[in-house]
Amino acid sequence: MKKTLLSAATAVAMTMAATAAAHDHRCLEETCTLQALFASEPGAGGASTSGDPVAAQRMGSWGIDTAGMDTSVRPGEDFFGYVSGNWAKTTQIPSDKSSYGAFLVLRDLSEARVRQLVEGYDVADAAHPDRAKVATLYAGFMDQAAIEALGAQPLAPKLAAIRAAGDKDALARLMGQSQGDFGRSFFGLGVSDDQRDPDRYTLYMSQSGLGLGDREMYLRETFAPQRERYQAYIAQMLELGGWENPQRNAEAILALETKIAEAHWTRAESRDRDKTYNPVELSAFATTAPGFPWATYFAAAGVPQAPRAVVRQSTAIPKLAAIFGQTDVATLQAWQAFHTIDNAAPLLSKAFSDARFEFRNKFLSGQPEEQERWKRGVAFAENTMGEAIGRDYVALYFPADAKAKMDALVANVKVAMGARLEQLDWMGPATKAEARRKLDGFGLKIGHPDQWRDYSGLVVEPGDVFGNAERSMAFEWDYRRNRLGKEVDKGEWGMTPQTVNAYYNSVKNEIVFPAAILQPPFFDPDADPAVNYGAIGGVIGHEIIHGFDDQGRKSDGEGVLRDWWTAEDAAKFEAQAAKLGAQYEAYTFPQLPGMHINGKVAMGENIGDLGGITIALEAYRRSLDGKPAPEIDGFSGEQRLFMGWAQVWRTLWRDDALRQQLVNGTHSPGHIRAFAPLRNVDAWYDAFDVREGDALWIAPEDRVRIW
Structure with a gap:
């Protein structure tokens, strides 16, 4: 927009x-x-x-x-x-x-x-x-000693919830909840001004799910070194988080994301406004994009009241739903675990934050040293x-x-x-x-x-960096989703x-x-x-x-x-x-x-x-x-x-x-x-x-x- x-x-x-x-x-x-x-x-x-x-x-x-x-x-x-x-x-x-x-x-x-x-x-x-x-x-955030002492503890409830998500319905629920926490989804939701009715807010849906950013990173041979290092990074983060079989799961996650990349529209296609305004009734997703528990997902995201979602990549969403349906539960769990760890890493102990810096900043972007x-x-x-x-x-x-x-x-x-x-x-x-x-x-x-923005509803607790970040994400998503159907704040x-x-x-x-x-x-x-x-x-x-x-x-x-x-x-x-x-x-x-x-x-x-x-x-x-x-x-x-x-x-x-x-x-x-x-x-x-x-x-x- x-x-x-x-x-x-x-x-x-x-x-x-x-x-x-x-x-x-x-x-x-x-x-x-x-x-x-x-x-x-x-x-x-x-x-x-x-x-x-x-x-x-x-x-x-x-x-x-x-x-x-x-x-x-x-x-x-x-x-x-x-x-x-x-x-x-x-x-x-x-x-x-x-x-x-x-x-x-x-x-x-x-x-x-x-x-x-x-x-x-x-x-x-x-x-x-x-x-x-x-x-x-x-x-x-500046209290490094306290963060270091916690190690991986802040992640434990999140990873336990992922392990407990033993079927596709439970995994779709986690994807919906990821709108307001450290998790990840194959689909991105957002609330913004309606392009056809600029005075009202509406729900938008876009393709998501890639840890390397763009489909080209997965599909072009020139990026083979980046993919190889990414797989090693996935395994490293899973191991730090105590997830089982990190090497095997890293291979499965990269294979899954490669399928997702194949389904994604190119960046050029995704910026074409003639093609990216596709309203779909929420009740119709089950038939237009089968293979994914849509009702569970929308309820978990807190948007079941939305009459529709404007789909940005109309042909990609059904393919992503099908990929979800065809992927085994263990791989989906590992994928969710990796992205949760990866997203939370900057707020965790040095082992996590350093690993993320080494891959995402130093290897991918050539940045020699971490910021102070x-x-x-x-x-x-x-x-x-x-x-x-x-x-x-x-x-x-x-x-x-x-x-x-x-x-x-x-x-x-x-x-x-x-x-x-x-x-x-x-x-x-x-x-x-x-x-x-x-x-x-x-x-x-x-x-x-x-x-100015009103932050009175945001709960901030001393010494709880991880919890403060998670509450902030939930606060922000609640702010967005509660605007659905309302008049736009000009x-x-x-x-x-x-x-x-x-x-x-x-x-x-x-x-x-x-x-x-x-x-x-x-x-x-x-x-x-x-x-x-x-x-x-x-x-x-x-x-x-x-x-x-x-x-x-x-x-x-x-x-x-x-x-x-x-x-x-x-x-x-x-x-x-x-x-x-x-x-x-x-x-x-x-x-x-x-x-x-x-x-x-x-x-x-x-x-x-x-x-x-x-x-x-x-x-x-x-x-x-x-x-x-x-x-x-x-x-x-x-x-x-x-x-x-x-x-x-x-x-x-x-x-x-x-x-x-x-x-x-x-x-x-x-x-x-x-x-x-x-x-x-x-x-x-x-x-x-x-x-x-x-x-x-x-x-x-x-x-x-x-x-």
């Missing part, structure tokens, strides 16, 4: 907003101290340190890190190298990361600020129960009570004028998008009129929710304010920018306007274009999934999109022979990038009001705009992480995004004298022109 700007490798946990009063205290400057926030409220715990733990770093004197450039490189040969070549040569990926770049620099900043907040909370703060709960969550304990503790607290922390975060780190400046920028970019619509020569008047109505209806959320957010990201929500037809992304290199109110237009302007444009990309274009201005295009205009759009996909699929990665970007999977993001920088350029030109742009350090305004875009996407990858991004991600790698869309923008060629014969040259007639 949402399209996010970041890759999965850098995305942080997302929580949703609901009710509660807005924050009472706002610091007007980013330099306000935590003591100032806490001291203004009786009974608050004092902070452990003072001031901003890490300042948001400006990029050079006017918005571009000129020291990070490599001007010996011709822009037309390697624009990423030209803008960020010296940065790439002198920057090391931190040992606790698998990639590094502009997003993760800001994520580190946000993480440090949240740490200072969390460590400043008091578990005995009766006046502020949310802070007390967050402090309790964090303190429990406090970072994992911060993530645990954020996953559980993200908006409670966010309320204090924005009081300290979101200046009052930031929203006003963003409002103005977004308004300018929207005007530019409207102008681009009118200029399109491939789109007919009927489709243009619908597109204009959709653009006019775009909603905007900046910084933070107007109302004010809800899909990210916390401290998240470095942005998104477009097609069902609400809105773009959302959390507070944490509104900092350099994305947005600096004191930077050169051209750089801001290339950076945050391009990001704003990217999110607007998601309403008009290959999938977002399928919803109208009210968020309703319907076809509002003429057949002729749709065909022209699809032809240009196919050309763009072919461009991206042609990029090679010498360190990963045979690996390529999947143009269909990344299509929406690539269209977003191309359209984003195109309308950002239009907005910048309009902002000049006919006056010439000043020259700064020998760079023209349009040069600075394109440099601002490229600087946002500076990224370094470990080889294994890049492989995971290409297989499991929906975004092209950042270093590609820095230059790939610009190859289709005529003004970029003019700005940097890019000529025929240069490596990045595309002939004018072959350039993709969509929005």
Whole structure:
């Protein structure tokens, strides 16, 4: 439903907003101290340190890190190298990361600020129960000695329940219960805005069940080493959990997941909104997908009152039900046991957490070292009570004028998008009129929710890390499922304010920018306007274009999934999109022979990038009001705009992480995004004298022109 700007490798946990009063205290400057926030409220715990733990770093004197450039490189040969070549040569990926770049620099900043907040909370703060709960969550996670002493004990009741599930009905019950605990299912349930009726919540069902993420990891020969290591990891975790016959069961689990992978739709198929809206009455599943105890499953998930579920992969669900019916009970039990152990491992003793890190982070993504304990503790607290922390975060780190400046920028970019619509020569008047109505209806959320999530019903117990996590999952699922059939909360957010990201929500037809992304290199109110237009302007444009990309274009201005295009205009759009996909699929990665970007999977993001920088350029030109742009350090305004875009996407990858991004991600790698869309923008060629014969040259007639 949402399209996010970041890759999965850098995305942080997302929580949703609901009710509660807005924050009472706002610091007007980013330099306000935590003591100032806490001291203004009786009974608050004092902070452990003072001031901003890490300042948001400006990029050079006017918005571009000129020291990070490599001007010996011709822009037309390697624009990423030209803008960020010296940065790439002198920057090391931190040992606790698998990639590094502009997003993760800001994520580190946000993480440090949240740490200072969390460590400043008091578990005995009766006046502020949310802070007390967050402090309790964090303190429990940080008590390694207590966690180590428990060993595998927290798992014992879960594994006992799996052993006691001696038939298919009992196993289906466990799968239903997994919506709110550490377990796993062949099917994923979710509650969200109905794509055909955006004012009401509905139940969605999607394919699930794979421990390696994507079907390609099971079916392509090139990933044989990953499968071999995965099987060894399954056996290792089963043995740690005391499950019988770990080696034999690991082999059976991998074989089972391979069958599941064969039944799964591809990622490209699963993002096609024309094919993924398939409402099925709950009572009809027994006949449309036989072999699985559906009534038991839905009852255990707590959704038997739902009249229907919107099935995303219509042909996969019956196949998964049949696989369940054909698989022996012992294998299903072992599969459930492994995934329960795997999901719980980060909250268990060192033997479990280290094993998971060694496989999932170090082997699959190339991350040399585990994150420090406090970072994992911060993530645990954020996953559980993200908006409670966010309320204090924005009081300290979101200046009052930031929203006003963003409002103005977004308004300018929207005007530019409207102008681009009118200029399109491939789109007919009927489709243009619908597109204009959709653009006019775009909603905007900046910084933070107007109302905050209510955590009063969440039970947090001192010293019970495992139980706190399980209660949190149940709390979250209850919150979701109890909304079924009710009116949609239009004010809800899909990210916390401290998240470095942005998104477009097609069902609400809105773009959302959390507070944490509104900092350099994305947005600096004191930077050169051209750089801001290339950076945050391009990001704003990217999110607007998601309403008009290959999938977002399928919803109208009210968020309703319907076809509002003429057949002729749709065909022209699809032809240009196919050309763009072919461009991206042609990029090679010498360190990963045979690996390529999947143009269909990344299509929406690539269209977003191309359209984003195109309308950002239009907005910048309009902002000049006919006056010439000043020259700064020998760079023209349009040069600075394109440099601002490229600087946002500076990224370094470990080889294994890049492989995971290409297989499991929906975004092209950042270093590609820095230059790939610009190859289709005529003004970029003019700005940097890019000529025929240069490596990045595309002939004018072959350039993709969509929005």
